[in-house]
Amino acid sequence: MQTKPFRIGTRGSPLALAQAHETRDRLVAAHGLDAEMFEIVVLSTTGDRITDRALAEIGGKGLFTLELEQQLTTGELDFAVHSSKDMPTALPDGLEIAAYLPREDMRDAFIGRTAPKLMEMPDKAVIGSASLRRQALIRRLRPDISVITYRGAVESRLRKLAEGQVDATLLAVAGLKRLDKENVITEYLDIERFPPAPAQGAICIEARIGDRRVQDLLEPLNHRPTFDAVSCERAFLAALDGSCRTPIAGFALSDGENIRLTGTILTPDGQVSHSVEAEGRCDDGFKLGWDAGEKVRAKAGPGFFEGWT
Secondary structure, X not given: OOOOOEEEEEOOOHHHHHHXXXXXXXXXXXXXXOHHHEEEEEOOOHHHHOOOOOHHHHOOHXXXXXXXXXXXXXXXXXXXXXXXXXXXXXXXXXEEEEEEOOOOXXXXXXXXXXXXOHHHOOOOOEEEOOOHHHHHHXXXXXXXXXXXXXXXXXXXXXXXXHOOOOOEEEEEHHHHHHOOOHHHOOEEEOOOOOOOOOOOOOEEEEEEOOOHHHHHHHHHHOOHHHHHHHHHHHHHHHHOOOOOOOOEEEEEEEOOOEEEEEEEEEOOOOOOEEEEEEEEEHHHHHHHHHHHHHHHHHHHOHHHHOOOO
């Protein structure tokens, strides 16, 4: 019997803490345990500490998980809670994604200061975004707009917007909902016209492979349609060697038996893109995603990535 609290690792941003508390609350409800049986351990990650440069310049997505995964590996943490889209496609030896919570809204939110919608922004407006995918999609729709790199937690990005540093920014709808900030959204961007990042809107829980005690604890939290859809999306990303240097969008929809994936890869200026659609059974989701990634890579050709990856 567990006599000491389970240690839940998380980053320290308000959004990360909201996600960790949601996970704890779901565990309390699922197992009838006291909240005191879970200790939320906050760690500062390299990605949190370096905010003046694009992620591609400092090492990519893994900088948001490195310190947490180190303590998972040593046993200092029992499991860690992450935004799924921050997770590298290759995890450290001995670790796995053990569960996904039910996915929130996967769309992107447009927050405009000088106009409420992306297509209504004035010529030569400035939009701030740290995501190469969002930057490329904006440039595809509005090549007249200037897009600048704009990092930081949700609160700091909204503050910079209010101060007039940019005319608009984009954030994930899911994060704004979890922070009770949905009221700042001026436009919800349609997933067909503005496809999200693979795994956007999903919270995942990372744990040690073979730790039966933790796996049994987390099993009731795993939402199978989210697990299937996000696993498919991450396979698509992995087949393309997706990183913070590659503008890649993709989303999968699962009904519990079948899954449908739509994936897109773009050049950073948004002017060239290649898309793929694939459909199959949920239990073949990983292969379906991987094959779709290989297909769109072949469609793009070997020269597509040259000079910008």
